[in-house]
Every structure is written in structure tokens, then in C-alpha cells.
Amino acid sequence: MIKIGNIELPDFPLLLAPMEDVSDPPFRRLCKMHGADLMYSEFISSEGLIRDAMKSRQKLDIFDYERPVGIQIFGGDEEAMALSAKIVETVEPDLVDINFGCPVKKVVCKGAGAGVLKDIDLMIRLTKAVVNSTHLPVTVKTRLGWDNNSINIMEVAERLQETGIKALTIHARTRAQMYKGEADWSYISKVKNNPNIEIPIFGNGDVNSPEKALEYKQKYDCDGIMIGRGAIGYPWIFNEVKHFFKTGENLAKPTIAERLEAVRQHAKWSAEWKGEKLGLIEMRQHYGNYFRGIPHFKEFRVKFLEVFTLAEMDEVIAETEQFYEEFSF
Structure with missing residues (x-):
């Protein structure tokens, strides 16, 4: 201790x-x-x-x-x-x-x-x-x-x-x-x-x-x-x-779904703390970090950057999740 x-x-x-x-x-x-x-x-x-x-x-x-x-x-x-x-x-x-x-x-x-x-x-x-x-x-x-x-x-x-x-x-x-x-x-x-x-x-x-x-x-x-x-x-x-x-063993890396859930939680708490609009604007610096090294994320990052409400965030998350469920890498 x-x-x-x-x-x-x-x-x-x-x-x-x-x-x-x-x-x-x-x-x-x-x-x-x-x-x-x-x-x-x-x-x-x-x-x-x-x-x-x-x-x-x-x-x-x-x-x-x-x-x-x-x-x-x-x-x-x-x-x-x-x-x-x-x-x-x-x-x-x-x-x-x-x-x-x-x-x-x-x-x-x-x-x-x-x-x-x-x-x-x-x-x-x-x-x-x-x-x-x-x-x-x-x-x-x-x-x-x-x-x-x-x-x-x-x-x-x-x-x-x-x-x-x-x-x-x-x-x-x-x-x-x-x-x-x-x-x-x-x-x-x-x-x-x-x-x-x-x-x-x-x-x-x-x-x-x-x-x-x-x-x-x-x-x-x-x-x-x-x-x-x-x-x-x-x-x-x-x-x-x-x-x-x-x-001495590595945990499995977070899945796309787990990364998206982290983004959802982070955004929700940010909106609760600073207000929805400001909270989501300040989230913009984080999206790319959560998906660093993940292929084809660039087009979704643009969509995340245009989000101003949690409802819009949920829509982009759902669209992103659906894409990666169908995409194999």
C-alpha cells in the first residue's frame, strides 16, 4: 500500500x-x-x-x-x-x-x-x-x-x-x-x-x-x-x-463498439457538465484520438465534428457502428 x-x-x-x-x-x-x-x-x-x-x-x-x-x-x-x-x-x-x-x-x-x-x-x-x-x-x-x-x-x-x-x-x-x-x-x-x-x-x-x-x-x-x-x-x-x-498477457484491444461507447459516455458527461452545445464543441479534440489507427475513420470524424446535440451524436455513432460491423479489417 x-x-x-x-x-x-x-x-x-x-x-x-x-x-x-x-x-x-x-x-x-x-x-x-x-x-x-x-x-x-x-x-x-x-x-x-x-x-x-x-x-x-x-x-x-x-x-x-x-x-x-x-x-x-x-x-x-x-x-x-x-x-x-x-x-x-x-x-x-x-x-x-x-x-x-x-x-x-x-x-x-x-x-x-x-x-x-x-x-x-x-x-x-x-x-x-x-x-x-x-x-x-x-x-x-x-x-x-x-x-x-x-x-x-x-x-x-x-x-x-x-x-x-x-x-x-x-x-x-x-x-x-x-x-x-x-x-x-x-x-x-x-x-x-x-x-x-x-x-x-x-x-x-x-x-x-x-x-x-x-x-x-x-x-x-x-x-x-x-x-x-x-x-x-x-x-x-x-x-x-x-x-x-x-x-504477463495483454488484454484484447477495445473493439469499435467499445470505442464508440466511450465516445458516447464522454460526450454525454461533457454535455451534462458544460451544457450540450459547449460540451460537444469541446469534445471535438477527442474524436480522432479514440479512433487513432482505425482505417476509414476520416469521413466519420467529419460527421462527429458537425454534431451539436446528443441526439445527433447518437445518429452518427449508430451510422459509424453499422459501417464497421459490415467492414472487415
Whole structure:
């Protein structure tokens, strides 16, 4: 059993990464159904929360069926981070996570996300401000360092632990790498095998198959794996990984009918959460991901993109299902 504060997780838990415009409640619900053990919200600007920005506030929505769930915040100002943690407390998540890993320019330019990797003393002050302002367990997600010349994750992990955080997730790339190149998990192993480290260490980066998950589990000694891009359009990955861990065998890939049912559920929950029109417009980014690698989906994708009601969605799903029932590949 892995513990984060009072949160009890199974041995070697699988975590859903916080992903902007992806890890919203409808998507988290699907991932929970398919085996995710702990999930995080999209990252939320501390400044946005404080000035009551609607988009930031909506990202605070969590539901009991997805627990345990953490809300992730980012920012570069100690007072704003402390106050935003207090605001997060009001919706009663299971934990608060701090983002020190987002490499996107608009975040980094504000001295937040991976921008903090240039100033470790600031990272520690920001973390202390959050830890001291909330009764919830605090966790951190970060990267190896700013670039290959400043990989400092071993020192950072020890100093973050001293602030009182309860777990650390390491994306095994530098900020300079963005999402390119290969993640170097050897640093995760070095952190985990440091005798001074007592908190759970979770690894993140490049896990997109059960085989790779098992390889990294055995090779790098981490306490669990966080899956991000590997789950986009493929929430089944969590149960596939767990099954492979237990049996050494692969589960059958989801059928066309199962993919369509996932789209139906995702769309229905998105419409319930954001309203039918907006919910279905925001679904548009997901259709292609659910059918990645499936032949002849292009013409149906166009039809999905023209859907504005759940009734229209059901019609397109039925038409798609009928086509693939008659089509052999």
C-alpha cells in the first residue's frame, strides 16, 4: 500500500496526469472506470483563482465518484499560491498538487510551472507557502531541471521533502526538451534510491503501453507511474497495464463498439457538465484520438465534428457502428 498523507493507494498505483484541456471531470470519469487509481485536475492558475476567473473556478469541479482526486495549482507568487490553496480547500479535494513542470511558454514567462526550475530557492518558498496554508496533503510534479546542464532533481527532491510534501512526481525530461526526445528515467531511480528520500516517488514520461510500464516498474524502482498522453483517447491503458502486471498477457484491444461507447459516455458527461452545445464543441479534440489507427475513420470524424446535440451524436455513432460491423479489417 502507498500512502499520501491519509490517502491509501494500492501497491504501485497508476495516476492520471493533469493535462490542460484534457483532464476535465468527464475524461477523469472514464479513466476512473478503466482503472486509474489517482487523478489530478487540469492545472489551475493561482492568480486566476484569486481574481475569480470563471475558467479557473470551473476547473475546481470534482465529484465523489472520481476520488481520490487532487487539484493542481501553479504560480510564481508565494502569497497568491497560499491563498489559492485555501480556495482549493473549500471544494474538499483529497490533495493539492503544485505544478513545477509545465514547459509552455506563456506559463514559464510568468515565472511559474517549469519556469521555477531556474530558481530552486523560489520553488522551495512557494512549496512552503502552500504546505503551511492547507491541512490537505501537498504533492509536487516537476521535471529533471531546466536543461541538460542544470539537472538538479536529486537536490530538489530532498529540499521539497523537507518542506513537508507527501509525494513527488518526476517527469523525466528537462524543460528544454519540452515533450521531445526520450525521457531519462535513470534520474527517477537515483532519487528513489537516495536513502534520505522517504516520500513516494512517481515516474512520468513515455509510458504508452503495458510492456513499457512493466519495464519501467522493474528497472527504475519508482512507487507508481503517472500516465498522461498515453491515456488521451485511450482510457483503457490503466486496466491493460494492471492486467499485464498480474498475468504477463495483454488484454484484447477495445473493439469499435467499445470505442464508440466511450465516445458516447464522454460526450454525454461533457454535455451534462458544460451544457450540450459547449460540451460537444469541446469534445471535438477527442474524436480522432479514440479512433487513432482505425482505417476509414476520416469521413466519420467529419460527421462527429458537425454534431451539436446528443441526439445527433447518437445518429452518427449508430451510422459509424453499422459501417464497421459490415467492414472487415
